[in-house]
Amino acid sequence: MKWKSWFNRRRWERQMDAEFQFHLESQINDYVEQGLSREDAQSRARREFGGLDLAKEECRDQRPFEWLDHLLRDFRYAARSLRKSPGFTAAAILTLALGIGANTAIFAVLHGVVLTPLPYRDPDRLVLIALYNRTLGYPTSLSYPDFLDWERESHSFEQITAYTPHGFDLTSPGTAEHVDGYEVSASFFSTLGVKLALGRGFLREEDHVGWAPAAVISSRLWHDRFARNTAALGKPITLSGVDYVVVGVLPPGFPFGNQPADVYIPVGRGDSVLRNDRTNHDIVSLARLVPDVTVDQAQAEMNVVQEQINQLNPGTNSGLGTYIVPLKRFLIGDVGGTLMLLLGAVGLVLLIACANVANLLFVRSATRTQEFAIRLALGASRGRVVRQLIIESVLLSLAGGSLGVVIAKFGLSAVVETVPQLPRNENIEVNATVLLFTLCISIIVGILFGLLPALKSSTMDLQAGLKEGGRTAGGHNRTQGALVMVQIAVSLVLLTGGSLLLRSVHNLWAVNPGFDAQHVITFQVGLSASVTTPSKVRVAYQQLVERIREIPGVQASDITGNVPMSGGNEGPFWVGSRQPASMAEIPRAVYYPTGPDYLNTMDIPLLRGRFLRRTDSANSDLVVLIDALLARTYFPDRDAIDQAITIPHWGAARDVSARIVGVVGHVEHYGLNGSVRAKPQIYYSFYQLPDDAVPIFRPAVTLVVRTPLAVSRIMPAIKRAVYEAGSDQPIYNVQTMEELLSRSIWRQRFPMILLNVFAVIALLLACIGIYGVISYSMARRVRELGIRMALGANRRDVLRMIIGQGVRLALIGVAIGTSAALILAQVLQSFSHLLYGIEASDPLTFVGTSFVLMTTAILACYVPARRAARLDPMIALRSE
C-alpha cells in the first residue's frame, strides 16, 4: 500500500487536492445554508482553513517514503552538477576505479581462497592426518597397515579414510589419454560428504584384494567418454591396461586436491605386497571429527593410538607420532596471511586514491564557494549542504566502484594466470559477496573523502564567500599539503615492501639450483599398453631417447622418474648392509631413477668418481651416484666411492646392496628458498631396475631435453619422433625447467608482483596528487609571483621557491613513510620464507625508495614550477 503511493505521486497529489476541496466545499455549503452569500461563505471558509499551501506541504512531509524522494532529488542534483564538470568527474571516477577495483580483486581472491568454505559437508570438521617422524622432525605419509590400525583403534573421528594419488593411462573407451586420479578407501566419498551424480561410491568389499576392479569417474570423463549416458554404469573403462567397471559418476566440478582428478579406484585392492608393507609410506589420511572434538583432543588420542602401533611393530614404527591439521589449512597453507597483507597494501592504494579525489574536491569546492554561499544565505542548513556534497562524493565513488568491478574482473584473470599455483583458485570469482564488499567500500570511501571538503565548504564565512566569488578562503592549502604528505608516506611504504620482495625474488633467482635450468624442456610420455615385457619397455625407452637425440637442435636428452621442483620420490636407505633398529632412524633420500645421460642433460656436476653408464644394466652389479650432501653427512671422514648402501624395496627383492660409483652436486629439489629441509639424493640407472619394477614406468616417465630452441619450435619435431617410435601415448606436462623454477618460488613472486603493481599505481597517483596541489597553489599565487618578479626575483628564484615547497612536503612524507615502512618490513619478515637473503631494514632499499620518491616529487613540482617561472610579470599582475 505504502509503496504504491510512492510510485504514483501524481495520483497521491490529486487525492490530497480532492480531499481539501471537499472540506472547503462542505464548509461553504454549511455557511450558505446558514444564510451567508456564496462569496462571503467562500472567503470565510478559506480564512478559517488557514494557509492551504502550508497545510499541503506539511501533508507531503507525511507521505510515506518521502525521505526517499528527497534522497533521489539530491542524487539527481548531484549528477547534474557532476555532469557540468566532465573533466573533474572523469579524473575522480578513474582514480577511484583503480583503487576500488584493486581492492575488489584482492578481496575476491581472499574470499575464494580463504573465506569460502570447502565444498564438502561440514568442512570445518575435516582434518588431514599424517605420521610425524620425531627423530628427523617432519610429517610424512603413512603405510596402509598403519591406516587400517588407525581406522580400527581411533574414536575421535566419525569417519576416517585414506587416499593416494595415482596416474592412469586411459585407453578405452575413446582415444588414449593420461588421466590423474586417486586410489581411495571405500569411505572416501562419504567422509567428504559428497553425493554422487550417478551410481554409488565403493562398497567395503570392493576395497579388498580379489574383488572385481571398480572405478568412480569424473563428470568430465562421463561427458567425454560416455556422452552423459546413464548406461555408463556397469560399462568397462580401461585404465593402465586393466578393465575397471564404472560404478559411479561424480558431480560436475567435484574438487579434490589442487589438480583435476578424473578417476578414483579402491586403494585396498592395490598390489598386496606394497599394501601390507609398513615401511611403504604412500598413504594420506582424511577424517571427519566427531562433533565437539577438537583437533588437539584428536591429536592427543591419535598419539596414544600410534604409540600402541609402534610398540606392536617396533621394527618398522618406533619413533613415529601423528600430525593432524584442519583440511583447509593443509590446502591453503599460509596463503591466507599473504592475502591479508595484500589486502592491507591495496587498502593503502585506495587511501591514496581517496586523498587524490579529496584534493580534486577541494579545488572544485573552491570554485563553487559562491554557490554554497547563496544556498546557505537562502536558508539551507549546513547539514543540508554537507549532505548534498557527500551525496556527490558517494555518487562519484559508486561510479568508480562500478568501473572498478570491470577492472577487478580483468585483474583477477591476470592474477590467476600469473600464479596458477594459488590453491583453490577455481573459487575465485566476482560473486554477490564480492559485489556487496565493493558496494560497501564504495559508500564508505565516498563518505570518507567527501566529508573533509564538505565540512570545510559548509563552515565558510558567508559574507566572505559571497563577496569573494571565485576565490577561496585560506586553510585549504594546509589540508591539501597534509593529504600530499600522506600520499607520499603511503607510497613509500608500498614501494619499500615491493622492493624488499623484488630483491628477495632476485636473490632466489641467484640461488644455484644445482643444475643448469636454461634451455631444458621437460615433458611426460609413456609407452602403449602393448609393450608388455620389462625388456621391451627398456628397449622402447632407449629407442625413444635415441630418436629424440637425433632431432637437430637437441643437445642432450634422457629419461628420468623424478625431476626437481615437481614433487618428491623419497625412500629409505642405509649405509652398509645392517638395517638400523627402528624405522624412524632410517634416513630417507630423494631417489632418481634415470637414464645414464640425465645428469649430463641437466648439467649436474660430477664431483668424484664417474657418471652412470649405458653398460650399467640389469645384468651388471647395481651402482648408484650420491649427492654431496649424502656424502658429507654419511661419509664425513672417508671416501664414499666404492662404499655400499642398502636400498630397501628394490622391486620384489628386498634390501639390495648398491655400490657408490660417483658423487655429484646437490640439487635444490624442493625449491630455491630452503623452506623444505634438504634431503640426500641418490641416482641409479633406470636400466638396472629389476624386471618386476620396470612396468611401473611403462605408463609414464619424464623426458628432459637440452636444446637452445624454443618450446614451440622443438616440440613438433619431438612429438613426431615419439609417434614414429611407435608410441600411441600422449605427451603432456610440457614445461621448461625455468618455468618449474619460477613456479617453485610463487609464494614470493605472487606478493612481489602484486605489491609492486600497487606501488606503481600508488606512485602514479601520488605524482598526480603533488602535481595537482602545486599547480593549484601556483594558479592562486599568480599575482604574488608577479609582484615578486616585478620586485626583482628572477626565474631561478621562482623555480627554487616552488620546488622548495614541494620538497618540504615530500621530505615530511618520506620521514613519516620510512617509519611506517619499517613496520611493514617487520610484518613481511614475520612471514616465513617471504623475505630471502635480505634484512627487513635493508638500508639500500630504504635509501633507494626514498630517493625514488623525492625525485618523483621534484619532477611533479617541476612542470608547474617551470610554467610559473615563465610568467610575464605584467600579465601576472593584471590577473584576477
Added chain:
Amino acid sequence: MPRHDENLPGNTVLLQGTLDMLILKVAALGPIHGYAIVRRIQQISRDALEIRQGSLYPALYRLENRGWLKSEWKITEGGREAKFYSLTKTGKQQLKAETAEWKRLCDAISLVLETVD
C-alpha cells in the same frame, strides 16, 4: 508554528498532542471524513475547542503514516466522494494508551490543584 491570532477569544488552544488523541477518539466511532471530524469535535465540546483546520490534515496524514488510521474513498450522504478515516487495531491500542495517560495526567493535575487550595 501556531498562529494564536487566528484563535477566537474564549476558545481553548489545543495542547500539543491532544489533537491526535481527539482525532483517534472521533474516528473510533466509525469511518469519518476530515470535515466531519472538525464538526464533530466542535459539536461534542460545544464549540469550546477550536481546531485550526489547516493543521487537521497533516495530523491525519501523520496518523495514517504511523498505521493508527486507515483511509478509504467512499460516497457521502450528500452523494459526493470523500476520504473516510477509521481506526486500525494498533490505533485502538494507541487510543487506549493515550486516554489512560491523559486521565493519569488530569488526575495528577487536579490533585495538585486541590491540595494547593
